Amino acid sequence: MKHVLAALVENKPGVLSRIINLFSRRGFNIESAAVGETEDPKISRLTVVVEGDDKVLEQVTKQLNKLIDVIKVSDLSSGDMTGRGLALIKVSVDRETMGEIIEISDIFRTKIIDVSPKSLIIEVTGTDEKIMAFIDLMRRFGIKEMAQTGLIALARGAKATTIKKEG
Amino acid sequence: MKKIGTAIILESLMEEGVEVVFGIPGGVLIPLYDEFYDSKIRHILMRHEQAAAHAADGYARASGRVGVCIATSGPGATNLVTGLATAYMDSIPVLALTGQVPTTLIGNDAFQEANITGITFSVTKHNYLVTDVKELQNTLREAFYIASTGRPGPVLVDLPKDVQTAETDYKKDIKINLPGYKPTYGGHPKQIKRAADLIISAERPVIIAGGGTIISGADEELRELAELVMIPVTTTLMGKGAFPEDHPLSLGMLGMHGTRYANYSVMNSNLVIAVGVRFSDRVTGKIESFAADAKIIHIDIDPAEIGKNVRADLPIVGDAKNILSSITNEIKIQIKKEKTKDWLAKVKRWREEYPLSFEESGETLKPQYIIKELYKTTKGEAIIVTEVGQNQMWAAQYYLCNRPRRFISSGGLGTMGYGFPAAIGAKVAKPDEMVFDISGDGSFQMNCQELATAVQNDIPVKVAVLNNGYLGMVRQWQELFYERRYSGTKLGYLPDLVKFAEAYGAFGTRVTRKSEVRSAIEEAIETDKPAIIDFRIEEEENVFPMVPAGAPLDEIIGGN
Ligand SMILES: Cc1ncc(C[n+]2csc(CCOP(=O)(O)OP(=O)(O)O)c2C)c(N)n1
Ligand SMILES: [Mg+2]
Numbered sequence: 001m002k003h004v005l006a007a008l009v010e011n012k013p014g015v016l017s018r019i020i021n022l023f024s025r026r027g028f029n030i031e032s033a034a035v036g037e038t039e040d041p042k043i044s045r046l047t048v049v050v051e052g053d054d055k056v057l058e059q060v061t062k063q064l065n066k067l068i069d070v071i072k073v074s075d076l077s078s079g080d081m082t083g084r085g086l087a088l089i090k091v092s093v094d095r096e097t098m099g100e101i102i103e104i105s106d107i108f109r110t111k112i113i114d115v116s117p118k119s120l121i122i123e124v125t126g127t128d129e130k131i132m133a134f135i136d137l138m139r140r141f142g143i144k145e146m147a148q149t150g151l152i153a154l155a156r157g158a159k160a161t162t163i164k165k166e167g
Numbered sequence: 168m169k170k171i172g173t174a175i176i177l178e179s180l181m182e183e184g185v186e187v188v189f190g191i192p193g194g195v196l197i198p199l200y201d202e203f204y205d206s207k208i209r210h211i212l213m214r215h216e217q218a219a220a221h222a223a224d225g226y227a228r229a230s231g232r233v234g235v236c237i238a239t240s241g242p243g244a245t246n247l248v249t250g251l252a253t254a255y256m257d258s259i260p261v262l263a264l265t266g267q268v269p270t271t272l273i274g275n276d277a278f279q280e281a282n283i284t285g286i287t288f289s290v291t292k293h294n295y296l297v298t299d300v301k302e303l304q305n306t307l308r309e310a311f312y313i314a315s316t317g318r319p320g321p322v323l324v325d326l327p328k329d330v331q332t333a334e335t336d337y338k339k340d341i342k343i344n345l346p347g348y349k350p351t352y353g354g355h356p357k358q359i360k361r362a363a364d365l366i367i368s369a370e371r372p373v374i375i376a377g378g379g380t381i382i383s384g385a386d387e388e389l390r391e392l393a394e395l396v397m398i399p400v401t402t403t404l405m406g407k408g409a410f411p412e413d414h415p416l417s418l419g420m421l422g423m424h425g426t427r428y429a430n431y432s433v434m435n436s437n438l439v440i441a442v443g444v445r446f447s448d449r450v451t452g453k454i455e456s457f458a459a460d461a462k463i464i465h466i467d468i469d470p471a472e473i474g475k476n477v478r479a480d481l482p483i484v485g486d487a488k489n490i491l492s493s494i495t496n497e498i499k500i501q502i503k504k505e506k507t508k509d510w511l512a513k514v515k516r517w518r519e520e521y522p523l524s525f526e527e528s529g530e531t532l533k534p535q536y537i538i539k540e541l542y543k544t545t546k547g548e549a550i551i552v553t554e555v556g557q558n559q560m561w562a563a564q565y566y567l568c569n570r571p572r573r574f575i576s577s578g579g580l581g582t583m584g585y586g587f588p589a590a591i592g593a594k595v596a597k598p599d600e601m602v603f604d605i606s607g608d609g610s611f612q613m614n615c616q617e618l619a620t621a622v623q624n625d626i627p628v629k630v631a632v633l634n635n636g637y638l639g640m641v642r643q644w645q646e647l648f649y650e651r652r653y654s655g656t657k658l659g660y661l662p663d664l665v666k667f668a669e670a671y672g673a674f675g676t677r678v679t680r681k682s683e684v685r686s687a688i689e690e691a692i693e694t695d696k697p698a699i700i701d702f703r704i705e706e707e708e709n710v711f712p713m714v715p716a717g718a719p720l721d722e723i724i725g726g727n
Contacts, residue, residue, distance in 0.1 A: 010347060014284065014296070021288045055474065062471035068293045068313060071347040163346065 002031065003057045004077045004153050006161045007046040010069040011037060018067055019046065028052070028060050032085075032150030043071065043163065047083075047152045074161045076153050083153035086125045088113075089135065092142035093120050101141055108134045119144055172300045172331040173202040176264070179307040180208055185235055187595055188264075189213050189222040193239020194279060195266035195328040211595065211624050214616040216243050218588035220250020220321075221614070223261045225589030227254075228575045229550060230596035231384070233315050234259070239266045241279030244325075245286065249582060251321045252290035256579025257405060258382060260319040262310055263291075269329040270298050284325050292320030300333035305341055312343055317350030318469040319382060350468060354485035354493060361481055362440075362464050363497035369438035371461075371510045372398045375421065375450075378405030378578065379443015379467060380487050381571040386410065388491035389442060395495060397507045398440070399514050401429040403450050404563055406443070407574040412567035413547075418514070419523070419567075422450040423714045424560040427521035427723055430714065432514050434721040439463045443487045446476040447579065452720035466490050521727050523564055525711075530680045532704045534558070534633045537684055538565035541603065541631060544688045549601040550575065550593050554586035554610030556640035558633045560710040562605040584613025590628040591621055601629070601692065608634040608661050618671040621697040629691045630699045632664060635706045643709045647724075664701035674698040 009015050016035055023030050031049040038045045050060050057075065064073045076083070093101060105112060105122055108130065114121035124134045128151060135146070155161065170178065176199060180188070187209040192200040203210045213219040216238040223234030238247050244265040254261040268277040284294045293313050295306050306324060314322040366372060380389055380402075386409050393400050393416050400410045401418040410417055418429035430452075433439065439461045444450065451457040457477060465472075465479035466487055473482040483490050525535040538561050541549070551566050553559040553576040568574040575593055577585040590604035611632050621628055633639075642656040668675025674694040678687045678701065691698035711725030 017285065018288055025289045058474060059471065065347075066469070066471050068345060068348045 001051070001053065002077070003050050003052070003075060004081060004083060004151060005048045005050060005061065005064070006074050006076050006153065007048070007064055007070055008038065008072045008161060008163060009044050009046055010071065011042050011044045012069060015044070015069045016046075018069060019064070022063055022067065026059065026063055028056065034150035034152050036152070040163075045161075047150060049151050071163055072161060074155075076155055076161075079159065080156045081153050082156055083127060083151045084125055085128060085131055085149050085151045086123065087131050087135065087146060087148040089122045089124065089138055089143055090119050090145040091122060091138050092118060092144055094118070097141050101138075104134075104137055110134065168337050169334050170337040171334050172303055172326070173199045175300075175303050175335070175337055176307065176326070176331070177202045177206050177208065178337060179304060180235065183233065183311045185233070187211060187226070188235040188237055189219040189226070189592065190237025190264075191216055191219060191239065191243060192237075193243050193266060195240045195268060196237070198328065198331040199237070199264075199266065199326070211620065213588070213620050215614065216246035217250050217584065218591075218614050218617045218620070220247045220261065220263065221253065221582075221585050221588035222592035222595070223263075224250060224254045224259050225552060225575055225592030226596045227259050227261055227592075228589070229572055229593035231572060232260070232596075233262050233311055234592060235262045235264065237264045239279070240268055240283075241281045244283040245281050247323075248287060248290060251287055251323065253577050253580045253582045253585055254321040255290045255292065257378060257577065258319050259321065260314040261321040262314055263321060263323040265323060265325050267296065267325045267327040270327045271329065273327065283323065287323050290321070291323050294323040294325070296325040296327075297330050298327065300330050300335045303330060303335070304338060308341055309343055309345060313345070313348065317348070318379075351470070351484050352468070352486040352489055354466070354483040354490035356493075358481060358483045359490060359493045360497055362483060363494050363501070365438055365462060365464060365481060366396055366398070366440065366494065367498055367501055367504070368506070370506055371436045372396070372438040372440060372507065373418075373432050373436040374398050374400040374440045374442065375403065375433065375444050376400060376406040376409040376442045377403045377444030380406055380409035381443075383443060383468070383487035384571070385442065385488035385491050386571050388488055388495065390414075392491050392495045392498075395498060397505075397511060399432055399511065401425070401433065403444055403447070403578070404576060405578040407563060407576075408568040408571040411569040413569060418518075420563050421720070423452070423716070424564065424710050424712065426523055426564075427712050427727065428514060428517035430720045430723060431517045431521075433458050434719070435513075436461045441465045442491065443467060445472045448476075448716075451477060452714050452718055452722075456719040524726060530682065532679065532681060532684070532702060534561045534635075534702070534704045534708055535565050536681065537631065537633065537702055537704070538562055538605065540684045541605075541688055542566050544685060544692070545601060545603070549603045550597060552576070552586045552590040552593055552602065552604045554604070554606045555581045555583045556607045556610060556638065557635070557643065557708070557710050558605050558607040558610065558639070560640075561633065564710075566605070583607075583610040586610060587614050587628070587630060588617050590630070591617060591626050594626050594628045604628060604630045606630050606632045607639060608632055608636065608658055609638045612661070615667070618668070618673055618697060618699075622672045627695055627697050629697070631688075632699060632701050633704050634661065634664070634701050635704050635708065636661070637706060640710070642707070646707070646709070648715070664699050668699040672696070675701070677701040677703065679703045
């Protein structure tokens with residue numbers, strides 16, 4: 001089973017390598033990891049997608065929590081969450097395929113961000129499933145190059161993974 | 168007040184109550200060492216950085232305080248790695264200070280540059296590279312705090328040369344701000360209540376006490392609980408000393424080379440109360456069949472240990488000392504029923520039927536006999552440090568230990584070469600106690616250079632080398648499971664240990680016959696010098712009983 005974990009970590013040099021090191025040392029199977037600053041510049045948010053049963057999830061959560069620089073970890077997939085990823089895809093085009101590609105891209109509400117006579121760069125955002133579906137459809141035109149972010153996610157509603165301010 | 172980095176380091180060490188450090192200097196550490204030149208802190212010059220880390224570790228285990236070791240950048244720092252990994256696996260508070268090339272050169276493959284923080288991520292509880300002298304004081308305070316609280320462990324602080332020589336304000340008062348580090352000490356009251364209920368109603372309970380019990384200082388609380396409900400107690404290798412081994416409720420050590428009666432008791436129990444243990448494979452045997460009929464109460468300060476190896480029916484996260492006394496108090500207010508009488512009778516029968524035993528044969532020297540003699544001669548009062556291998560297991564089986572912090576051994580990592588330098592550290596921590604390193608001929612050679620340290624600094628540790636001419640424990644496995652194909656295990660050559668001792672200015676003696684054991688031990692104790700006894704033991708003696716790796720804990724071979 002896939003789980004999405006959000007971890008708030010101190011925004012310090014080396015934190016990411018500590019976390020990656022932990023995953024490899026403990027043999028955790030991480031599908032993707034994405035980090036970025038939060039509303040508080042001292043704190044970064046890491047979203048990891050991890051494959052495994054409940055026992056694995058429990059260990060990943062606990063081992064992450066054990067790192068001194070990790071402040072809080074929550075399992076977003078245990079509740080209602082919304083997650084998004086982004087992919088940039090460079091597809092081969094010619095006169096014949098141009099129309100069809102644009103049509104499919106419209107259906108997926110993507111953005112075409114670069115156009116040249118022989119290729120397009122398309123930006124697609126959305127859930128994993130949507131991105132995968134779009135990529136699959138593009139394969140037949142020839143994907144020249146592709147870059148993808150890991151999933152980032154928030155819990156729906158008022159629930160939030162934040163740090164209670166002391167005092 | 169303005170101070171330079173090195174002065175801040177020394178000042179911080181003093182504030183933390185550090186009296187002694189173990190280390191070796193180098194180019195980037197000359198500024199720091201200059202500070203030690205007229206400091207009150209004692210610096211013990213080791214002969215290898217690995218030994219410095221082990222000495223700091225032995226110091227920490229014997230005293231319960233943070234042990235400090237120092238190494239220079241590059242090779243000095245990388246030499247610490249085994250020592251840090253050893254301390255990490257056994258949750259020992261060690262602070263390692265390493266020199267680093269100047270910040271301006273980091274990343275350029277400068278002379279003696281090694282990315283020691285990167286290298287030690289996996290073997291430290293936490294580590295720091297200090298790039299700004301303004302962070303130095305805080306970092307050191309945090310390092311001590313992290314090393315010694317919660318589940319203790321080694322912390323490394325990497326100190327670039329320019330940070331050591333830069334100047335900044337030294338603050339009188341600093342506050343620790345670690346939002347991601349909040350160890351839990353008190354157990355959950357509901358869980359404690361449940362544990363008490365389970366314990367009261369259990370017919371066949373057994374306590375497994377591990378190293379966490381000793382770290383927590385929970386030995387008295389453990390004893391009170393065991394005696395109140397009359398529960399037999401077994402310990403892991405790391406837990407030796409958490410419960411008096413001459414107590415009628417003691418089952419000795421469990422696991423691969425544990426007593427048969429300890430292993431049978433655990434396997435037949437219906438309630439396991441595990442205190443500060445992490446259920447290593449050496450303790451559980453085949454995990455699926457471990458204490459299959461028992462409910463397991465798992466008390467540990469590290470939540471990540473709960474459910475990691477063994478299912479916990481009732482986890483309690485927190486400090487063992489707190490939790491055990493709360494459980495005992497909870498039990499005291501309930502009515503006491505004699506529930507464990509039949510169980511204790513059964514355990515007693517196992518104990519009588521399957522005592523630890525070995526074959527005595529004439530004048531040949533048996534290692535078990537030597538340890539028993541050592542126990543008698545020292546009246547069980549020595550601090551025992553061990554190496555790794557058969558010597559370690561014989562020491563654990565035959566040197567009974569009645570108090571915490573008096574049996575010191577590399578349990579988790581099983582580091583050969585640990586014992587001798589750790590014994591030096593233990594002796595520095597407890598100068599009035601007798602410290603014996605029970606060693607093997609293989610292990611001793613992995614850090615025997617430290618005899619110079621012991622002699623130079625007047626640290627009279629005693630080493631009993633159980634010399635079997637083999638990497639004995641590996642040879643034993645080859646004998647039992649690989650048709651006696653002794654590949655790479657015959658040591659064959661060992662320098663004359665008596666001459667070796669004398670060459671270093673220590674005392675050395677050799678024992679080849681049973682009748683000489685006693686007097687040799689007495690001689691070693693009497694001399695004020697470090698001493699080495701070369702015991703020429705039966706070469707192919709095996710450690711029994713034994714649970715083969717991966718077998719259920721009650722499928723035991725040998726020893727009866
Ligand atoms: C640093 C290190 N290298 C290798 C091993 C593997 N090993 C475990 S026990 C052992 C034999 C130890 O020989 P010795 O010190 O003579 O002890 P004995 O078993 O003979 O008592 C070896 C090689 C180890 N534990 N540590
Ligand atoms: Mg040997």
